[in-house]
Amino acid sequence: MRTDTGQLFRLEDYRPSDYLIPQIHLTFRLARDTTTVVADLTVERRAGTEACAPLVLDGDGLKLKRIELDGYGNPAHEATSGKLVLTNLPEARSFRLLIETELDPDRNKALMGLYRSNGVYCTQCEPEGFRRITYFLDRPDILSVYHVRIEAAKAEAPLLLSNGNPVAGGELGDGWHFAEWHDPHPKPSYLFALVAGDLGCLRDSFTTMSGRTVELAIHVEHGKEKLAAYAMDALKRSMKWDEDAFGREYDLDVFNIVAVSDFNMGAMENKGLNIFNDKYVLADEATATDTDFANIEAIIAHEYFHNWTGNRITCRDWFQLCLKEGLTVFRDHEFSADQRSRGVKRIAEVRTLRALQFPEDQGPLAHPVRPRRYREINNFYTATVYEKGSEVVRMLRTILGAETFRSGMELYFERHDGQACTIEDFLKVFEDASGRDLSQFGLWYNQSGTPNLTIKASYEAGTLTLDIEQSVPPTPSESRKRAMHIPLAFGLIGSDGKETGFTAAEGATVENGVIHVRKRSHKLRFHGVPERPVLSLNRGFSAPVTLAIEQRPEDLAFLVGHDSDPFGRWQAFNTLLTDALIAGYRLLLGGKEANYQKDIAKLAGRIATDATLEPAYRALALTLPSEADIARDIGRDIDPDAVLAARSTLSAFIAAANREPFGKLYEELEDRGPFRPDAASAGRRALRNVVLGYLARLEGGADIAERHYRTATNMTDLIAGLGTLAHEHAGSPRTDAALADFAARHATMPLAMDKWFQIQSTTPGTKALETVRALMRHPAFHIDNPNRVRALLGTFSTGNQTGFHRADGTAYAFFADALLEIDGGNPQLSARLATAFRSWRSLEPARQEKARQALVSIAGANSVSVDLRDIVERSLA
Ligand code: PHE
Numbered sequence: 001m002r003t004d005t006g007q008l009f010r011l012e013d014y015r016p017s018d019y020l021i022p023q024i025h026l027t028f029r030l031a032r033d034t035t036t037v038v039a040d041l042t043v044e045r046r047a048g049t050e051a052c053a054p055l056v057l058d059g060d061g062l063k064l065k066r067i068e069l070d071g072y073g074n075p076a077h078e079a080t081s082g083k084l085v086l087t088n089l090p091e092a093r094s095f096r097l098l099i100e101t102e103l104d105p106d107r108n109k110a111l112m113g114l115y116r117s118n119g120v121y122c123t124q125c126e127p128e129g130f131r132r133i134t135y136f137l138d139r140p141d142i143l144s145v146y147h148v149r150i151e152a153a154k155a156e157a158p159l160l161l162s163n164g165n166p167v168a169g170g171e172l173g174d175g176w177h178f179a180e181w182h183d184p185h186p187k188p189s190y191l192f193a194l195v196a197g198d199l200g201c202l203r204d205s206f207t208t209m210s211g212r213t214v215e216l217a218i219h220v221e222h223g224k225e226k227l228a229a230y231a232m233d234a235l236k237r238s239m240k241w242d243e244d245a246f247g248r249e250y251d252l253d254v255f256n257i258v259a260v261s262d263f264n265m266g267a268m269e270n271k272g273l274n275i276f277n278d279k280y281v282l283a284d285e286a287t288a289t290d291t292d293f294a295n296i297e298a299i300i301a302h303e304y305f306h307n308w309t310g311n312r313i314t315c316r317d318w319f320q321l322c323l324k325e326g327l328t329v330f331r332d333h334e335f336s337a338d339q340r341s342r343g344v345k346r347i348a349e350v351r352t353l354r355a356l357q358f359p360e361d362q363g364p365l366a367h368p369v370r371p372r373r374y375r376e377i378n379n380f381y382t383a384t385v386y387e388k389g390s391e392v393v394r395m396l397r398t399i400l401g402a403e404t405f406r407s408g409m410e411l412y413f414e415r416h417d418g419q420a421c422t423i424e425d426f427l428k429v430f431e432d433a434s435g436r437d438l439s440q441f442g443l444w445y446n447q448s449g450t451p452n453l454t455i456k457a458s459y460e461a462g463t464l465t466l467d468i469e470q471s472v473p474p475t476p477s478e479s480r481k482r483a484m485h486i487p488l489a490f491g492l493i494g495s496d497g498k499e500t501g502f503t504a505a506e507g508a509t510v511e512n513g514v515i516h517v518r519k520r521s522h523k524l525r526f527h528g529v530p531e532r533p534v535l536s537l538n539r540g541f542s543a544p545v546t547l548a549i550e551q552r553p554e555d556l557a558f559l560v561g562h563d564s565d566p567f568g569r570w571q572a573f574n575t576l577l578t579d580a581l582i583a584g585y586r587l588l589l590g591g592k593e594a595n596y597q598k599d600i601a602k603l604a605g606r607i608a609t610d611a612t613l614e615p616a617y618r619a620l621a622l623t624l625p626s627e628a629d630i631a632r633d634i635g636r637d638i639d640p641d642a643v644l645a646a647r648s649t650l651s652a653f654i655a656a657a658n659r660e661p662f663g664k665l666y667e668e669l670e671d672r673g674p675f676r677p678d679a680a681s682a683g684r685r686a687l688r689n690v691v692l693g694y695l696a697r698l699e700g701g702a703d704i705a706e707r708h709y710r711t712a713t714n715m716t717d718l719i720a721g722l723g724t725l726a727h728e729h730a731g732s733p734r735t736d737a738a739l740a741d742f743a744a745r746h747a748t749m750p751l752a753m754d755k756w757f758q759i760q761s762t763t764p765g766t767k768a769l770e771t772v773r774a775l776m777r778h779p780a781f782h783i784d785n786p787n788r789v790r791a792l793l794g795t796f797s798t799g800n801q802t803g804f805h806r807a808d809g810t811a812y813a814f815f816a817d818a819l820l821e822i823d824g825g826n827p828q829l830s831a832r833l834a835t836a837f838r839s840w841r842s843l844e845p846a847r848q849e850k851a852r853q854a855l856v857s858i859a860g861a862n863s864v865s866v867d868l869r870d871i872v873e874r875s876l877a
């Protein structure tokens with residue numbers, strides 16, 4: 001057994017580097033078996049550092065071929081694959097260091113550093129991949145100006161790209177050529193990138209607000225150029241939006257995007273050369289669903305927005321990751337809200353936050369938005385850092401108001417451009433812009449756990465009293481929490497459905513429709529309230545908290561019809577559904593049948609057919625809480641089979657009560673015009689496909705689903721038909737025929753085959769394990785490719801509650817074995833997949849024990865990466 005748990009890194013241990021590297025000149029000679037890299041560094045001793053201080057450079061799996069100091073060979077040094085230490089350095093403050101290393105990109109399956117994907121050389125350096133290319137001070141507070149020369153065989157790599165602007169290029173003889181790139185903006189090593197290969201290209205240009213022309217290019221596999229059109233459009237809209245909304249202009253002559261098929265994450269914001277998982281670039285109606293289109297738009301924007309929030313202003317150290325990620329997610333959320341429907345977008349964001357971040361915050365992997373400890377930084381690209389990090393920025397805007405927030409952002413860009421910053425720097429600009437003390441607010445970055453607000457309301461003689469208690473639950477290594485500043489947006493709604501006023505409030509600050517909860521408990525009194533109002537609380541999800549408040553079903557139904565806040569309306573209906581589902585679940589556990597009230601089905605029918613509501617909104621409202629959502633709200637001792645049964649019964653109940661209106665709606669929503677990917681068209685498809693899900697539960701449902709599949713003219717509908725058929729009528733001959741038909745039509749399209757894998761791995765019930773096992777041997781499945789692995793194994797573990805959590809524990813054991821197999825090549829991927837176990841303690845005892853055994857078996861395996869071990873050990877702790 002290997003017990004390498006990795007070093008523990010602590011925020012309080014940060015200290016500036018003794019040396020700086022203001023300039024680096026890199027030369028790559030790319031070849032299949034041996035690629036050589038020559039790094040010519042200008043090193044500067046920091047003022048105040050003693051001349052005898054050693055220079056310690058990071059490496060990871062490197063082979064040192066040559067080293068020179070100020071032109072002299074073999075200076076005093078010690079090199080291992082993980083470190084290069086130089087001693088007896090010159091007295092002069094600045095010197096040149098030349099380092100030659102040798103790499104084998106073909107054997108790099110971890111997809112960190114320089115690797116080859118589908119014949120294309122590409123790099124991934126965030127967070128610590130640059131040290132797999134050359135020895136360096138591989139930390140984000142070392143900012144260097146890069147000059148890069150790439151040499152390669154012309155036939156293999158006609159395209160040679162790096163960061164910044166192209167400055168030279170030409171022939172070298174012997175069929176080789178070269179290109180040189182210069183990036184004038186000093187940047188940390190994690191933003192370095194190189195791409196070389198034979199790719200097709202879609203070109204366009206953008207004129208910035210000051211009138212400069214930027215050449216835009218998206219590089220994709222030959223023949224797929226047209227599939228980049230939507231991404232290109234999204235890029236131009238992003239560039240314009242950042243000028244309008246934040247005053248940010250692009251700062252190079254070119255902007256390149258490359259799509260690669262082997263990529264661990266969504267995409268990467270390398271300066272001037274974004275590298276994307278091809279899943280988030282390639283789309284047309286035949287290959288991508290509406291969700292894919294929306295994701296492409298959001299991720300193209302996200303990476304582009306990093307140019308200012310991340311690249312021009314970067315992070316001092318990796319504990320500050322949320323400084324760039326939380327802020328940039330906030331910016332891409334706002335962009336999508338402006339491009340699409342703000343209300344619908346907000347509901348979708350909250351659903352994602354609850355599905356991904358809440359379980360993290362409420363389980364063994366909980367950590368603050370800005371962690372203070374890590375063993376493996378790759379494991380901290382989490383929903384907490386990204387999504388909760390974005391919510392914190394949103395709260396800041398709510399508290400300060402849009403105008404003050406904007407001047408704080410202006411100050412941030414002005415004060416910190418070109419620097420590597422901390423969360424303290426970020427908060428300070430808002431303190432300076434507003435004159436407010438944000439120290440209590442700062443707890444949102446430092447304290448983990450989802451705060452809860454328990455609220456009791458009473459009304460008497462014109463006075464509404466709210467008793468508000470806040471509590472932050474204990475989380476790993478944080479038992480006692482301080483009271484947080486929680487901005488709770490609210491509305492008081494009168495019996496006529498309009499907002500009712502109040503004349504005064506005491507017991508907490510109330511301004512602009514927001515209650516500022518700052519103490520553990522508040523007794524808040526609103527005076528001059530004309531009648532007992534219905535409460536709409538946490539409007540727009542102004543704070544990422546859970547609420548415990550008794551609300552009568554009739555009040556919730558009233559909110560569904562009357563709240564002026566679309567999120568509030570959606571939340572009210574969602575609460576009604578969740579309450580019904582949990583009651584049904586309890587009945588089932590008690591050996592009874594789940595039964596539901598007519599009212600809820602009626603309300604569903606009313607929402608479905610309310611033409612004043614956007615179709616996309618109606619689709620979201622009618623989507624029942626997922627099995628995982630329900631399980632989370634139940635909280636403990638979960639039996640996933642009973643959850644599924646409760647949900648299926650409610651779905652069938654709603655369908656039966658609305659057969660006619662749903663049938664009519666389904667017909668009316670059919671789109672006979674040409675395909676359009678815009679939000680309104682997507683919303684209509686979404687509503688029709690949700691309605692299809694209900695109709696498929698009724699007699700004749702299989703016919704409708706099959707016809708839906710057969711007549712579909714775009715991927716969204718095709719997948720909706722196939723998924724409905726496969727999930728509602730699993731194993732039937734017509735389902736098998738449709739699955740075979742899809743595979744035959746999409747055999748050469750890996751991204752489409754991912755959807756096929758997903759549909760099968762999420763088919764409820766115990767049979768799924770056998771299916772997933774068999775699909776791992778399918779010719780379209782490749783264990784080295786993260787998209788394939790996530791589509792089949794990732795979706796199975798997170799999206800199939802009854803299949804993954806089958807009572808006999810065999811799926812856990814299977815999954816543990818698969819994780820170890822993946823871990824041998826790609827630890828980052830295995831570690832991420834392993835987080836599927838994070839909520840194991842909320843299962844019923846028998847399943848808990850089986851899950852625990854699977855985790856223990858991973859921890860005890862022969863060779864486990866630091867990445868995977870970190871997740872497993874924290875999960876077990
Ligand atoms: N920085 C990337 C983003 O959020 C994510 C990423 C992290 C990609 C690490 C690759 C490796 O935009």
Ligand code: ZN
Pocket residue numbers: 302306324325328
């Ligand atoms: Zn990002």
